[in-house]
Amino acid sequence: MSDLTAKMRETAKKLFEKGEVVYVIGWEKGRFPYQSPPAFITSAEDCDRLIWDEFCLAGTAKYLLDDKYPEGKIGLFVRGCDSRAVNRLLQDNQIKRENVYLIGIPCAGMKDPDTGETAKKCRECTHPNPVVFDELIGEKVPESDKPERFDAVNELEKKSPDEKYEYWAKQFDKCIRCYACRNACPACNCRECYVDQYRVGWQGKQNNRAENQVFGLTRAFHISDRCIECGECERVCPMGLPLMELNRKLIKDLNELFGPYEAGVDPEVKPPLGLYSEDDPEEFM
Amino acid sequence: MKTLAKNKLNEAIEILAQESKVLVPMKVNGVSKFAPWGSEGTLDFEAINTLLPPKDALFPHTEKMYSYKVSNQEVTDLTVHNEGDQQVIFGLRPCDMQSIKCMDDVFLTKTFVDEYYKNKRDKLVTVCIGCTKTAPTCFCDSMGLNPSQHEAADVQMYDLGDFYGVEAQTEAGEKLVAKWQNLLGEGEVTVPQVACTLKVDMTGVPQKLAKMFESEIWKNFSRKCIGCGTCTYICPTCYCFDIDVKNKGNEGYRFRCWDSCMFSEYTRMAGGHNPRPSKKERIRNRFLHKLEYFNERYGKNLCVGCGRCVAKCPVNVDITLFIDQLKEVPVNE
Ligand code: SF4
Ligand code: SF4
Ligand code: SF4
Ligand code: SF4
Ligand code: SF4
Numbered sequence: 298m299s300d301l302t303a304k305m306r307e308t309a310k311k312l313f314e315k316g317e318v319v320y321v322i323g324w325e326k327g328r329f330p331y332q333s334p335p336a337f338i339t340s341a342e343d344c345d346r347l348i349w350d351e352f353c354l355a356g357t358a359k360y361l362l363d364d365k366y367p368e369g370k371i372g373l374f375v376r377g378c379d380s381r382a383v384n385r386l387l388q389d390n391q392i393k394r395e396n397v398y399l400i401g402i403p404c405a406g407m408k409d410p411d412t413g414e415t416a417k418k419c420r421e422c423t424h425p426n427p428v429v430f431d432e433l434i435g436e437k438v439p440e441s442d443k444p445e446r447f448d449a450v451n452e453l454e455k456k457s458p459d460e461k462y463e464y465w466a467k468q469f470d471k472c473i474r475c476y477a478c479r480n481a482c483p484a485c486n487c488r489e490c491y492v493d494q495y496r497v498g499w500q501g502k503q504n505n506r507a508e509n510q511v512f513g514l515t516r517a518f519h520i521s522d523r524c525i526e527c528g529e530c531e532r533v534c535p536m537g538l539p540l541m542e543l544n545r546k547l548i549k550d551l552n553e554l555f556g557p558y559e560a561g562v563d564p565e566v567k568p569p570l571g572l573y574s575e576d577d578p579e580e581f582m
Numbered sequence: 583m584k585t586l587a588k589n590k591l592n593e594a595i596e597i598l599a600q601e602s603k604v605l606v607p608m609k610v611n612g613v614s615k616f617a618p619w620g621s622e623g624t625l626d627f628e629a630i631n632t633l634l635p636p637k638d639a640l641f642p643h644t645e646k647m648y649s650y651k652v653s654n655q656e657v658t659d660l661t662v663h664n665e666g667d668q669q670v671i672f673g674l675r676p677c678d679m680q681s682i683k684c685m686d687d688v689f690l691t692k693t694f695v696d697e698y699y700k701n702k703r704d705k706l707v708t709v710c711i712g713c714t715k716t717a718p719t720c721f722c723d724s725m726g727l728n729p730s731q732h733e734a735a736d737v738q739m740y741d742l743g744d745f746y747g748v749e750a751q752t753e754a755g756e757k758l759v760a761k762w763q764n765l766l767g768e769g770e771v772t773v774p775q776v777a778c779t780l781k782v783d784m785t786g787v788p789q790k791l792a793k794m795f796e797s798e799i800w801k802n803f804s805r806k807c808i809g810c811g812t813c814t815y816i817c818p819t820c821y822c823f824d825i826d827v828k829n830k831g832n833e834g835y836r837f838r839c840w841d842s843c844m845f846s847e848y849t850r851m852a853g854g855h856n857p858r859p860s861k862k863e864r865i866r867n868r869f870l871h872k873l874e875y876f877n878e879r880y881g882k883n884l885c886v887g888c889g890r891c892v893a894k895c896p897v898n899v900d901i902t903l904f905i906d907q908l909k910e911v912p913v914n915e
Contacts, residue, residue, distance in 0.1 A: 327898040327900060327903075328892070329718060329719075334897045334899075335806045335897055337802075337806065355806075355896065359808070363805075363861075471611055471613050473811070473815045473816075474815075475811035475812045476811060477808070477811070477812050480809055480810045493846065501828065502839050502841075503644040504644045533810070533812075533896035535815075535894050536612075537613065
C-alpha cells in the first residue's frame with residue numbers, strides 16, 4: 298500500500314469519526330489491476346476500500362450533481378482537475394461550497410491503461426495540484442503552463458477549410474452518440490441538456506454525419522469558456538474522438554480575443570463569455 | 583474436415599464479395615468493427631472481438647422505415663424502405679453469433695415478426711471463426727458458450743495457424759462452402775480448445791434476481807454510473823430503439839434508431855412522468871433484462887459474455903463484479 302493510500306484512508310476515517318461527512322467519494326480497485334474507478338464510501342469501516350494509484354483516472358466532482366441537497370457534507374477527494382471541476386460547479390451555481398469537504402491530493406499523473414504511458418489528459422494538465430481544498434494530503438508536485446497542449450490545434454489551423462471539414466467529418470462519422478463526453482463533463486451541468494429537450498427538437502436522433510456534428514459542435518460551443526481542460530470527455534469517448542482539439546481551439550480563440558483565461562482556477566474570475574466588459578472586442582458591430 | 587489455407591483467405595472472401603456484401607473485422611479510422619470488404623480501413627482478423635459488435639448489420643443504428651409526401655392534407659407517395667443486400671458476416675466470434683440468436687428471439691418470435699429485421703436476417707449468412715485466444719475481459723464460457731465454436735453459425739471455421747478448418751453447419755453454409763470448392767483442401771483437424779480466464783458463476787442467478795427488485799444492491803452498484811450509452815451501444819445484444827420522424831416542407835420520413843435504457847429521457851412519458859427517474863432504476867433494468875427477464879421469456883441470458891462493457895465503461899461498472907457480489911446479497915422474500 299502506498300503512503301498516500303494509507304493517508305487517504307486515515308483522513309476519510311477521521312472525517313467519519315468526527316461526523317464531518319455523510320459519505321466520501323474517492324477511488325477503489327476494480328476487477329483488473331489497471332482499473333481504479335470512483336468509489337462511494339459510507340462509513341469509517343468502509344474506508345479501507347479507498348486507493349490511490351496510477352489508475353485513478355475518472356473525475357469525482359461531477360457526482361456532486363447527483364446529490365445537490367445532501368444530508369450533510371460530502372467528502373470529496375480532489376486532484377487538480379477535480380478541484381477545478383468543483384470550482385466550475387460552484388461558479389455555475391450548481392453546488393454550495395458548505396456542502397462539500399475537499400481533500401486535496403497533488404497528482405503526479407495517471408497512466409493510460411491501454412499503453413501504460415502517462416495518460417494524455419495528465420500530460421496536458423497545467424494544474425496537477427488542487428486549486429481549492431479544505432485539507433491537503435501529500436506533497437505538491439511541479440507544474441507548468443504546457444503551451445504544447447495547443448500543438449495539435451496549431452497543426453489543424455494550417456489545414457484548408459475543406460481539409461478541416463474532411464478531418465472533423467471523419468471524426469464525427471465515428472461518434473455513436475453515447476453522450477459519455479457530455480455526462481463525464483463538469484461543464485455540462487445543465488439541468489436539462491438541449492439534447493434531451495426532445496420536444497423542441499434541437500438535436501435529431503438519427504446517427505449520421507450531420508446530426509453527430511451538430512451534437513459535437515453545439516456541445517463544444519456550450520462549454521467553450523467554461524471548459525476546465527480536465528480531458529475527461531476525450532478519455533471516456535469509446536470511439537476515440539480527439540475532442541480536446543475542438544475544446545482547445547475554442548479556448549485558444551477566446552484567449553486571443555479576450556485575454557488569457559483558465560477556467561475553474563479562480564472562482565472569482567468570471568468566464569469571458571459570462572461577463573460583459575467595455576473593452577470586449579466588437580469587430581462584428 | 584475441409585481446410586482453407588490462410589494465403590487463400592483473400593481469394594475466398596473475394597469470391598463471396600462477387601455476390602454479397604461481405605462484412606469483415608476491420609480497423610476503420612481507429613475503430614475496430616465489422617466493415618464491408620474492400621472499404622477504407624485495415625483488415626483485423628487478429629482482433630479477439632471487435633469494439634463495435636456486428637449488430638448494425640441486422641439492426642442499423644439508424645434505419646429509414648418509410649417516406650412520404652403530403653399534399654392537401656393527403657399522404658401521397660408512401661414508400662416503404664426495406665431493401666437490403668445479401669450479406670455475409672465473415673469472422674464473427676461465438677459470442678456475437680449468440681447475440682444474433684438473442685436478437686432473433688426478440689425480432690422474430692413470440693407473435694410479432696419485425697419485417698425490417700427479418701428481411702436482413704433472411705439475407706444473412708454467418709461465418710464464425712472460433713477464438714484461439716481470449717481477452718482478459720472475455721467470459722462467454724461462463725454464460726454457457728463455447729469460445730471455440732457456435733453451432734448456430736452457417737459456417738464454422740477453426741483457426742489452425744497456417745490454415746482454417748471449415749465446416750458447413752446449415753444449408754446456407756453448404757452453399758457458401760461450395761463456392762470455395764477449388765480453394766479447399768482436406769485434412770485431419772483437431773478443434774482447438776480455449777477457455778476464458780474471467781469466470782463468473784451463473785448458477786441460480788436468474789432465480790435469485792427474480793426476487794431482488796427491491797434490493798439495496800441497485801443503489802450501491804449504480805452510484806458511480808454516469809448514465810452514458812456506452813455499455814448499451816457497444817453491447818451486441820442491446821436492441822432498444824426509438825422511432826421518430828424527420829420532416830422537411832411537404833415531405834418526410836419515419837426512421838428508427840438505437841436508444842439506450844441508460845439515458846435519462848428513455849422512459850420519459852408524455853406528460854413528463856419518468857418511471858425510471860434515477861440511475862438506480864436504469865442499472866436495475868439493464869442488469870435484470872440481461873440476466874433475468876430475458877431468461878424468463880426466452881430461456882437464455884441476454885448477456886453473451888463478450889466483455890465489451892467490462893472493458894469500455896468509463897467508470898468500470900462491471901457486470902461480472904455484479905454477478906460476484908450477488909452471491910453475498912441476502913434476499914428478502
Ligand atoms: S469539455 Fe472535456 S475537458 Fe472540458 S471540462 Fe468538459 S470534460 Fe473536461
Ligand atoms: S451540451 Fe450544452 S446543453 Fe447539454 S449539458 Fe452540455 S452545456 Fe448543457
Ligand atoms: S463520447 Fe465520443 S462517441 Fe460518445 S457521444 Fe461523445 S464524441 Fe460521440
Ligand atoms: S454502466 Fe458505465 S457505460 Fe453503462 S451507462 Fe453507466 S457509466 Fe455508462
Ligand atoms: S452486457 Fe456486456 S458482456 Fe454482456 S453481452 Fe453486453 S457488452 Fe457483452
